[in-house]
Amino acid sequence: MNMELSRRTLLKGAGVGLAGTALGAFGFGGIEAAYADAIRAFKLVGTTETRNTCPYCSVACGVIMYSKGDLTKGEKAEITHIEGDVDHPTNRGTLCPKGAALLDFVKSETRLTKPRIRKPGADKFEDISWNDALDRIARLMKDDRDANFEAQNQDGVTVNRWKTTGFLAASASTNETAFLTYKVVRSTGILAFDNQARV
Amino acid sequence: MTNSWTDIKNTDLVIIMGGNAAEAHPCGFKWVTEAKANRGAKLIVVDPRFTRSASVADFYAPIRQGTDIAFILGLINYCIQNDKVHWDYVKAFTNATYLVKDGFSFKDGLFSGYDESKREYDKSSWDYQIGEDGFVMVDDTLSNPRCVWNLLKEHVSVYTPEMVERICGTPKDKYLKVAEMVAETSSPTKTMTSMYALGWTQHSKGSQNIRSMAMLQLILGNIGMRGGGMNALRGHSNIQGLTDIGLMSNLIPGYLTIPTQKEVDFATYMSTRGFKPLRPDQMSYWQNYKKFFVSFQKSMWGDEAQPWNDFAYDWLPKLDVPAYDVLRAFELMHQGKMNGYVCQGFNPLLSFPNRKKCTDALSKLKFLVTMDPLDTETARFWENHGEYNDVDPSQIQTEVIQLPSTCFAEDDGSLVNSGRWLQWHWAGGTPPGEAQRDTWIMAQIWKRLKALYEKEDGPLPDPILKVRWPYADPDDPKADEIAREINGYAIEAVYDPTDPTKVLVEKGKQLASFGQLRDDGTTSCGCWIYTGCFTEDGNNMARRDNSDPDEAGFYSKWAFSWPANRRILYNRASADMNGQPWDPSRKVIAWNGTKWEGYDVPDIAPTAKPDVVGPFIMNPEGTARLFTRTMMKDGPFPAHYEPFESPIANPVAPNVKGNPAARVFEGDMAQFGEAEKFPYAATSYRLTEHFHFWTKHVQPNAVMQPEFFVEISEQLAEEKGIKQGGWVKVMSNRGEVKAKAVVTKRIKPLQCDGKTVHIVGVPLHWGFTGVAKKGLGPNTLTPFVGDANIETPEYKAFLVDIAPLTEPVS
Numbered sequence A: 001m002n003m004e005l006s007r008r009t010l011l012k013g014a015g016v017g018l019a020g021t022a023l024g025a026f027g028f029g030g031i032e033a034a035y036a037d038a039i040r041a042f043k044l045v046g047t048t049e050t051r052n053t054c055p056y057c058s059v060a061c062g063v064i065m066y067s068k069g070d071l072t073k074g075e076k077a078e079i080t081h082i083e084g085d086v087d088h089p090t091n092r093g094t095l096c097p098k099g100a101a102l103l104d105f106v107k108s109e110t111r112l113t114k115p116r117i118r119k120p121g122a123d124k125f126e127d128i129s130w131n132d133a134l135d136r137i138a139r140l141m142k143d144d145r146d147a148n149f150e151a152q153n154q155d156g157v158t159v160n161r162w163k164t165t166g167f168l169a170a171s172a173s174t175n176e177t178a179f180l181t182y183k184v185v186r187s188t189g190i191l192a193f194d195n196q197a198r199v
Numbered sequence B: 001m002t003n004s005w006t007d008i009k010n011t012d013l014v015i016i017m018g019g020n021a022a023e024a025h026p027c028g029f030k031w032v033t034e035a036k037a038n039r040g041a042k043l044i045v046v047d048p049r050f051t052r053s054a055s056v057a058d059f060y061a062p063i064r065q066g067t068d069i070a071f072i073l074g075l076i077n078y079c080i081q082n083d084k085v086h087w088d089y090v091k092a093f094t095n096a097t098y099l100v101k102d103g104f105s106f107k108d109g110l111f112s113g114y115d116e117s118k119r120e121y122d123k124s125s126w127d128y129q130i131g132e133d134g135f136v137m138v139d140d141t142l143s144n145p146r147c148v149w150n151l152l153k154e155h156v157s158v159y160t161p162e163m164v165e166r167i168c169g170t171p172k173d174k175y176l177k178v179a180e181m182v183a184e185t186s187s188p189t190k191t192m193t194s195m196y197a198l199g200w201t202q203h204s205k206g207s208q209n210i211r212s213m214a215m216l217q218l219i220l221g222n223i224g225m226r227g228g229g230m231n232a233l234r235g236h237s238n239i240q241g242l243t244d245i246g247l248m249s250n251l252i253p254g255y256l257t258i259p260t261q262k263e264v265d266f267a268t269y270m271s272t273r274g275f276k277p278l279r280p281d282q283m284s285y286w287q288n289y290k291k292f293f294v295s296f297q298k299s300m301w302g303d304e305a306q307p308w309n310d311f312a313y314d315w316l317p318k319l320d321v322p323a324y325d326v327l328r329a330f331e332l333m334h335q336g337k338m339n340g341y342v343c344q345g346f347n348p349l350l351s352f353p354n355r356k357k358c359t360d361a362l363s364k365l366k367f368l369v370t371m372d373p374l375d376t377e378t379a380r381f382w383e384n385h386g387e388y389n390d391v392d393p394s395q396i397q398t399e400v401i402q403l404p405s406t407c408f409a410e411d412d413g414s415l416v417n418s419g420r421w422l423q424w425h426w427a428g429g430t431p432p433g434e435a436q437r438d439t440w441i442m443a444q445i446w447k448r449l450k451a452l453y454e455k456e457d458g459p460l461p462d463p464i465l466k467v468r469w470p471y472a473d474p475d476d477p478k479a480d481e482i483a484r485e486i487n488g489y490a491i492e493a494v495y496d497p498t499d500p501t502k503v504l505v506e507k508g509k510q511l512a513s514f515g516q517l518r519d520d521g522t523t524s525c526g527c528w529i530y531t532g533c534f535t536e537d538g539n540n541m542a543r544r545d546n547s548d549p550d551e552a553g554f555y556s557k558w559a560f561s562w563p564a565n566r567r568i569l570y571n572r573a574s575a576d577m578n579g580q581p582w583d584p585s586r587k588v589i590a591w592n593g594t595k596w597e598g599y600d601v602p603d604i605a606p607t608a609k610p611d612v613v614g615p616f617i618m619n620p621e622g623t624a625r626l627f628t629r630t631m632m633k634d635g636p637f638p639a640h641y642e643p644f645e646s647p648i649a650n651p652v653a654p655n656v657k658g659n660p661a662a663r664v665f666e667g668d669m670a671q672f673g674e675a676e677k678f679p680y681a682a683t684s685y686r687l688t689e690h691f692h693f694w695t696k697h698v699q700p701n702a703v704m705q706p707e708f709f710v711e712i713s714e715q716l717a718e719e720k721g722i723k724q725g726g727w728v729k730v731m732s733n734r735g736e737v738k739a740k741a742v743v744t745k746r747i748k749p750l751q752c753d754g755k756t757v758h759i760v761g762v763p764l765h766w767g768f769t770g771v772a773k774k775g776l777g778p779n780t781l782t783p784f785v786g787d788a789n790i791e792t793p794e795y796k797a798f799l800v801d802i803a804p805l806t807e808p809v810s
């Protein structure tokens, strides 16, 4: 069974064995480990640690997010600090100027908080409920699919495609989002399906 | 990457060309520093700009953007001329000895079979001679003039150091120094690693840039080795994963392909996917294609995919053109043939070339949906922002729905890093306001579409209605449920093919490896290359054991690496014909007389004899291809072509403009600019303080690099009367931008074919939303043309003019 080990657990549990791991290379053998642990504990009092990876470039540096509140206990959690994960083999705790400012990405003023709609010809967005927005999207998609779905081409070959609506996937969503998206998009017959691999 | 970030520490020589890892991948670049400090490795940087990677290089050589193929084919020529070839490797592990059809030729910059009116090749002559035994004919002595090696030798002979200097502007003495350093790694005990990124891909011949280096690496024997390989530094955190899972018009997860309309039924589709071995005893692993495909169809449609309906083959859409890549999608939009568009993340208004065309295209849509954590320019393409988005909203009839999504910190799941490691991450924060996870949003859209089709009727509703949806809460599928589905499971018990009484996987259990997949519908698997990521042992992507035996750099118990937790692809090639490591100090795997073992999961059947089965098991040859048959649209060998907008004519093929096999849409051809009017060679690039268009929303990054600028040399500044920090206008045939000028020594004019070529650098991080200053970027200027093979836009080489602005700009 694989489980997430917090660094504190790892350091405590692995104290004597450290010389054989990457951590050994940092000089965190025996006593240093306990010492580092003691310092950390001070800073971490009252926060929840969660492991994540930097969402920017493909180095995928390990990060630790500290939050007030614990999502796994059903609480509201506010992230208060993000730093490099020293256990991570690739970045070993370091972060670049992008990763080092991740907290301000999470909390940026221009994070979106509500669905919005811009009507044809309008010069501003208006708020819309999730329910109405999603109903509207499904309606627009179905109307376009119904009007333009091509079951057969001119040679009578079954082609079952929908070419008048496209779907552009991203570059930082998870594999799990990607697969669910694949299922939903392909099942409709959309062909103009692409991602951000090239730009 | 064929190797991993941590493996870079094992190298002797790093060549950074087509990338700038110190600035764009800083924490990965640390492994270059590690190799330099601990192994005495050297770093070569080849770039039009003296980047921060160059500033810590042992050797820097300038190059004109868009001429990398000439540079690398010149290196291949140098290695051949100076006998710097890893001969045993080349003869045994590449197709150097294979004979090519007599009809194949290359003349005046064109391969045999070119049709100018279609801008396409008839590729029938680009193939091997097949013998009576059905296998490729070979000449182990390399004396037959039609063998790949001799054809290659002839093909690269034009790229002499003098010709490279003429084309690339790299001074001959500097070029020869690079050649000498690179050629040394032909020794079996020396390796070189190639680190590249968008500086190679964003060209009309991007794929061939990379192929050129891959060929060089094969000739030097550096593929499969620790500290070797072809290492694509992917730009974004999960672009590897999104591509692996096939979110592209012509892909099915795991690099399977969507059928074309010529493949009228499943049997026809499979008939070209048999991948019969081309040499005796080879694995040709794609022979298992049907297992991967059928298991995917089972994961899509479950019980609906049955042998009697060809596993729902008809439910997949059929392509009528090679691909609906983003350039084609925006071309169709521009022609009014696309009504709806959904952007899940992504910011095409700033990301796609020829911004004006993008704005016009989006304006013709009936509806646009965006899902993003941030307020993107694309979602507001209809809003007037003065010179930064000069549109009239009243004239734009597109309905836009903007949906707020979570960011990484509020979502669970896996991302694939550049080294193919699938790393799991956990949500730690509550999303702001009403922001929702993408998985929830997609489930909600599907649920509503399904409800509409249940109620209203419409064309072919079944593929939508009957999608396999095995989630505990159908309204909100969880990441671990989907991860299990991607890994795959046994629908029925899976038996050992050599002993039908032996059950390998019990019914309902997670599969342990893709070797357990079946083509009869008894297994389900979303993406075969990921099988092993979530097994009966649990979520292997969440593994956090950072031990590294002998400090070899593998970290095999950290997360999961596709395929099969293998950390170095083609690692069989790290050992000789007897299965012993070329370099004993850098063993990856070795043959112990009965099987392969070592630090890594062998990239070969564990008991495949070293002198029989070739290391490139995905190829029907069992070897790697120096000559790539019909796999590429623009030639079985790379050849130098100028960018579509170039300051000089092609010195080796003066009559050929751009890449002759690249697709160009009608209106876009007319929009290419000429050097008389736009004399300077421009290129786009990124800054270390910013990530794409995201971090202009992030205060500290916006403070560090607050505003758009362009970078030019002191010489050009002097010529044009441009002052450091003064305002300039940069113009292409498609648009113009205003910016402050940064005059540096980092860019120097080059001498190419007797002409002085000035370079203009245009970084890309600004727009009109976020907290940084508003600005334009390279996509206002760049041409609407992509790579011949995969349509990556030509962002790295285009023509501009530049002029100082006398009027102060507010």
Ligand code: SF4
Pocket (backbone or CB within 6 Å): A054, A055, A056, A057, A058, A059, A060, A061, A091, A094, A095, A096, A097, A098, A099, A100, B024, B025, B026, B027, B028, B691
């Ligand atoms: S911290 Fe920097 S180097 Fe690391 S993943 Fe993020 S952007 Fe890349």
